[in-house]
Amino acid sequence: MKFAFVKCHGSGNDFPLIDAREMALSDGEWARVARALADRAGDVGGDGLLLLTGSDQGSIFGMRMFNPDGSEAETCLNGLRCTARLGFEVTGAGEGQVRLKTSVAQARAVAPIASGVTTIETRVGPVSLNPGDVGLTVGDAPFVDAVIPGLPSARRFTAVAMPNPHLVAFVEAVDEAELVALGDWCEAAPALIPTRANVSFVEVRETEHAPALFVRTYERGVGLTNSCGSAMAASTHAAARTGRIGWGVETRVFNRGGMVRAKADADGVVTIAGNATFEWDGEIEVDPATGGVGALRIVARREEEVAAWEGMLAGL
Numbered sequence: 001m002k003f004a005f006v007k008c009h010g011s012g013n014d015f016p017l018i019d020a021r022e023m024a025l026s027d028g029e030w031a032r033v034a035r036a037l038a039d040r041a042g043d044v045g046g047d048g049l050l051l052l053t054g055s056d057q058g059s060i061f062g063m064r065m066f067n068p069d070g071s072e073a074e075t076c077l078n079g080l081r082c083t084a085r086l087g088f089e090v091t092g093a094g095e096g097q098v099r100l101k102t103s104v105a106q107a108r109a110v111a112p113i114a115s116g117v118t119t120i121e122t123r124v125g126p127v128s129l130n131p132g133d134v135g136l137t138v139g140d141a142p143f144v145d146a147v148i149p150g151l152p153s154a155r156r157f158t159a160v161a162m163p164n165p166h167l168v169a170f171v172e173a174v175d176e177a178e179l180v181a182l183g184d185w186c187e188a189a190p191a192l193i194p195t196r197a198n199v200s201f202v203e204v205r206e207t208e209h210a211p212a213l214f215v216r217t218y219e220r221g222v223g224l225t226n227s228c229g230s231a232m233a234a235s236t237h238a239a240a241r242t243g244r245i246g247w248g249v250e251t252r253v254f255n256r257g258g259m260v261r262a263k264a265d266a267d268g269v270v271t272i273a274g275n276a277t278f279e280w281d282g283e284i285e286v287d288p289a290t291g292g293v294g295a296l297r298i299v300a301r302r303e304e305e306v307a308a309w310e311g312m313l314a315g316l
Ligand SMILES: N[C@@H](CCC[C@H](N)C(=O)O)C(=O)O
Pocket: 013, 047, 048, 065, 067, 072, 073, 074, 075, 076, 077, 078, 079, 164, 165, 198, 219, 220, 221, 222, 227, 228, 229, 230, 231
């Protein structure tokens, strides 16, 4: 089956994005397509597969997201910006509600965060701090800056469902080896957290203009990524919840892949504005029954917006 797609990224979190509104594949077939296209050893590669899906009663369109291991995530906020951009292009809308796997989000096109950088704002929530919603099998009360019994880390975590599961620890300086070890432990689906989790270490970085965070994330189903949008949202909420930043205060959130503007409100809603960059358009044959992949054809390159994004990175 031939798939046309856009290779896109939000803050360097990169994905093939397919307009799947008229496609009827089973979950297992999409999982195979995701594994095939997101494979970093293949011609496309990515931190997962994004699907633009059809409208329903309240939503102008929907998004599904499959991790490179074929698991389907509840949400993907860097991917949502890209998917919303495509959804706006094909529907002519400029804002609206987007259906996710188990929740909805609001999205709208906003002023560029830098010249030539297409920018989308997403609003999600309310987040849940219920340990069960995060997939933890311990605790009746929320873990907010608390040691989680059974987790092989003495650090204090805030456990947040976006609704995908996030464990967030504030650190003086990110230790990647420690993050990877803990992320790997969660990837093994231990009894403490059988549905696994995205794990983030976060540095609070004051700037002369405003509060800022630096977030490094080990993503469930992926490993270390350049950035994770739902982790940036969870970290912003956790930073406000623990008094590290103010509720409702716009905060710049940096990561390996770039930067977004984020704001956590006291009602649990988190707003993020960041890039939705389309790098190139491609076509490829994938057999949904076997995951076998054909030759990639690059149809167009979006050089101007790639350059605009690189210009923004150079100025950070
Ligand atoms: N990169 C994403 C999150 C993707 C899903 C995640 N790996 C999970 O399994 O929960 C983002 O930008 O939010």
